[in-house]
Amino acid sequence: MIRFILSKLLYLVPTFIGITIVAFGFIRLLPGDPVLLMAGERGVSPERYAVIAEQLGFDKPVWQQYLTYLGNLLQGDLGNSLVTKRPVMDEFMALFPATVELAVVAIILATLIGVPVGVLAAIKRGSWFDQISMTGALVGFSMPIFWWGLLLIIFFSGYLGWTPVSGRISLMYYFPDVTGFMLIDSLLSGEKGAFTSAVSHLILPSVVLATIPLAVIARQTRSAMLEVMGEDYVRTARAKGLKPSRVIGIHALRNAMIPVITTIGLQVGVLMAGAILTETIFSWPGIGKWMIDSISRRDYPVVQSGLLLIALIVMVVNLLVDLTYGLINPRIRHK
């Protein structure tokens, strides 16, 4: 098991270096330039441009800038934002909990609904439930997130008035950040109603963010279940007279979960992409919106280091997913 983990960790090193090159190069390949964007309609004279470029270190050759960046990275320095002048790490840490909170709730929601729906659809293959849920999954998968989010806001917040429109908690609550996770902080604050308010603010954004992963998980579960149900061991289990719930719950589902868990792990990347739109619609102060703003301002340090951090997280999550295979599937554990 330890060797298994070590070999997986070893893969991370070249991946890490690859990501730094991609992240560093990608934002510089985009046309447009941070100094000109700062100046906007007003423009900037060549002399002034040279002064600013020198202050920001853009006057050096690109390879030199990259080596400086890599050197700083190895010392744990992710650089400072060109716009706010604050360390990228500080900004990331201020915003990251909000994204995690939303993503965790969304993935739980997607799994808790997606897996049972997929199992049911597989068992009752061809039934009206199967057809409706799989059509629903197709629609969900194709849903334009921005439009879907606005639609939910207009209906539930505007027309019905059930949920707040946007934000993380009602503005009447004001307490210092402890963990950055609003659900936890609101409990810690001891203020009456704060937790309920935080939950009500999470409902719509997590539903919107969960929509695509939910569809994917439901479809994946269904097809994995169908495949497993045709296996010999399932037939054997049935033949020896086990209760159907036990056949499905233990023999079939456990084996079907392996591809499903991979899918759930891969959805973390999807969630990061979905977070960009979801966070923008719901004014959710997370890293998705931060990245978008920084890309449009060509805030190089934020984009390159932010991308790196996000990629690291996706990598770690995928590693954890790989490790959970071992728990579920002894064949992988003992290899």
Place this chain on the structure above:
Amino acid sequence: MNIRYLMAASALAMIAAAPLSAKTFVYCSEGSPEGFDAAPYTSGTTFDASGHAIYNRLVQFKPGTTEIEPALAESWDVSEDGLEYTFHLRPGVKFHSNDQFTPTRDFNADDVIFSFQRQGDPNHPWHQYNPGITYEYYSSMEMAKLIESIEKVDDNTVKFTLTAPEAPFLANVAMPFLSIVSQEYADTLDAAGTREGLNNNPIGTGPFRFVAYQKDAVIRYERNDDYWGEAPKIDQLVFAITPDASVRLQKLQAGECHLMPYPSPADIETIRNDPNLKLDEQPGLNVGYLAYNTTVAPFDDVRVRKALNMAIDKQAIVDAVFQGDAEVAKNPIPPTMWGYNDAVEDDAYDPEAAKALLEEAGVSGLNMQIWAMPVQRPYMPNARRTAELMQSDFSKIGVNAEIVSYEWGEYLEKSMEPGREGAVILGWTGDNGDPDNFLSVLLSCASAEDGGANRAFWCNEEFSDLLAKAKASTDTEERTKLYEEAQVIFKDQAPWATIAHSTQYVPMRSNVTGFVQSPLGDYTFEGVDITE
């Protein structure tokens, strides 16, 4: 959750932890501030959150106008030659306090000198208090070149000596980038080794005291009880950062905020029909235009430019793109600005005459590009649609136009290239209400040089001379005449097709009183109140 509930609940909450008191005003702002030091930044969003809420300037714009009135300076004298400005500072003005700092003295001349010199003097110890910091306004308005010296006459008197007479000087001083910060606070931060506090944990003299900022989410302020001016009527001011215009409107309708900026033009009708909302409207201090490259054939021929201008049905653009909420523009400055020449005759929409003029210029089968900017601005809500309308107008006079667009950063960059093909849609919103801020920045010979904002690359000596003369005079009547003359030359030479001056809308809850819209597009909340 509606506001009444919020207020009732907040009264309850006060007993528990005293977080919010009864009068909390929530502004659904459209973006996050870049920081809280107004000097290094250029966006209006940052100025609203920093310069206007927290700080004051020596002089300020009278609410709702671009007239200058006293602020931290009670009065000022200008020398005969227009080179010396002596400001008499208001005594007894207190800076805010926070957990790091309690002022031991009142605002004085040292603070003024500090606030200017840290921007202008590259060797000043606070010039680079954050690595990579730059002072864009101070440098682009050439303040360093303009100010020869700043002298402390006594604690309450500061004398500025200029290198040349500069009529817009006072208007520049009223702009947020020249907000007065506390020298004493800077010293405290220096001693504590937390210099970035000047940007993260600001101290000013303004109507509101900074409390906290949760990045990309909420900014909290409370009333400055020691404010030298009329004390704000609200106790707490909250900026709820809400980037999407439709979501802002939903929040406003749901009572989650009291006031919002920049509604989308398509929502104006909805807002008008909502009994809980009201809409404040005012002509904006802006212009949207199409700039030809006057250095490239055939656009170097004034007849071609005129012909194209005559081919554009501007009213149709105002109706379709601005939903009627704009005024067709004939001058490069808006009609609400002093110096506007109403006697100028616009080139009337006349495709036949346009065709004839094009023929006279010997141009046939012209192929050209129209550049459509990819972002929305108050002066241009939909450049693509505007370009399409122009394309169809041009086709009627036999001109084949291709619409091109680039991502915003690239658009700004490529449109500045001197040999650029095609005509560019762009615009401008005034910084300080002075005509020079439009005409010199956008159309002077100096601005046609490398990196300037003159996208027509139009350099007309006579026009530029008039601007220079006007800038050197402090007599507004004389300046008005000079600017009126300059506008005649502009129209005659047609470097741009002037498109429109858009209307600014500010939707708010019906119970909001005392909000005064600024022609400069600033959002200030000193005077607002919430009635039951």
